[in-house]
Structures are given as C-alpha cells and as structure tokens.
C-alpha cells in the first residue's frame with residue numbers, strides 16, 4: 001500500500017506525513033530528506049545533488065526514482081507514505097512501475113491546498129538553505145510548472161483527496177484522516 005502526499009513547498013506535507021506514518025506505523029519516505037542527507041555526505045553524488053537543492057530545482061528523475069526504488073520493498077506488509085515524490089508526470093509513471101514491480105498499489109494521493117501568499121510566509125520563516133527569497137520563488141515556479149499537473153492527473157484517476165492545508169497541525173491531521181476514510 002502506498003499513499004502519496006502532494007503539495008507545494010511549505011504546504012505542510014512533510015509534517016503531516018510524519019504524523020500519519022507514526023499513527024499507522026508505516027514507512028515515511030521523504031525524497032527531500034533523503035536528498036539533503038545525500039548532500040551532507042560530500043560524495044560526488046552529494047555534490048551533484050547540492051547544486052539542484054541550492055538552486056531550488058528538481059533533482060534528475062532517475063536519481064530520485066532510484067532512491068525510492070531502493071526503499072520500497074516488495075510484499076503485503078505495512079505501507080509507505082511518499083512525501084515529495086512524485087514531483088512530475090515522468091516520476092508518476094516511474095511510481096506506477098515501481099509499485100507494480102513491488103506488488104503495491106497507490107491507494108490515494110493527499111493534496112495539501114495552501115494559497116501562495118501563505119506558502120511564502122511559511123517558507124520565509126524557515127531557516128533552511130533552500131529557503132532564501134530567490135530559491136523560494138524558484139521552488140514555487142518549479143512546483144507550478146512541473147508538479148501541479150499531478151493534481152489533475154490523480155484527480156482523473158480518482159485518487160486525489162484534497163485537504164485544506166491552512167490551520168493548526170492537529171486540525172489538518174484530522175482532515176487527512178477524514179480524507180482517507182479513517183475516523184479522527
């Protein structure tokens with residue numbers, strides 16, 4: 001079983017994925033976290049990744065898909081929360097393929113709906129290297145151009161669950177549970 005958490009940078013998908021992962025005892029796979037970890041290694045791969053992270057651009061698909069493939073194990077046990085993957089239509093196709101290969105299905109895609117001014121406010125208050133004003137603008141543009149088409153893509157497959165992403169963390173967590181048909 002796989003659930004995808006989709007949303008713009010600053011939409012809270014990472015926070016919410018972590019909460020649901022604990023509740024369900026599922027694996028939480030954040031490609032952003034994995035990439036940031038790769039970068040601190042200082043390896044040639046890490047240096048390559050750093051260039052994309054610092055510029056607020058997407059890391060090449062084959063590299064990111066590889067990180068996910070390595071971690072999604074075959075078998076019926078447990079489930080996976082994908083946080084930050086897929087981020088474009090090519091990665092969505094990769095996900096279908098890797099899910100099929102491992103015998104999993106994408107059960108739902110939870111989309112965190114947050115208006116842009118609120119995203120900018122939240123990202124500006126964060127202290128990460130990819131949160132400076134230019135990079136924030138770039139990341140929002142990359143989201144709009146490359147990632148936002150996934151909303152329609154998954155809606156047309158009837159997998160999209162839209163969640164209002166403004167408000168308290170606990171309240172949003174309850175909305176996620178409701179969206180997934182679980183009692184809060």
Ligand code: AMP
Pocket residue numbers: 009010031032033035052053056057058059060061064083084085086087091130139
């Ligand atoms: P996040 O923590 O999800 O906001 O991701 C931080 C950064 O990691 C993004 O701005 C991208 O540079 C990179 N990244 C994370 N996930 C992906 C992905 N699925 N494909 C390409 N780049 C990614």
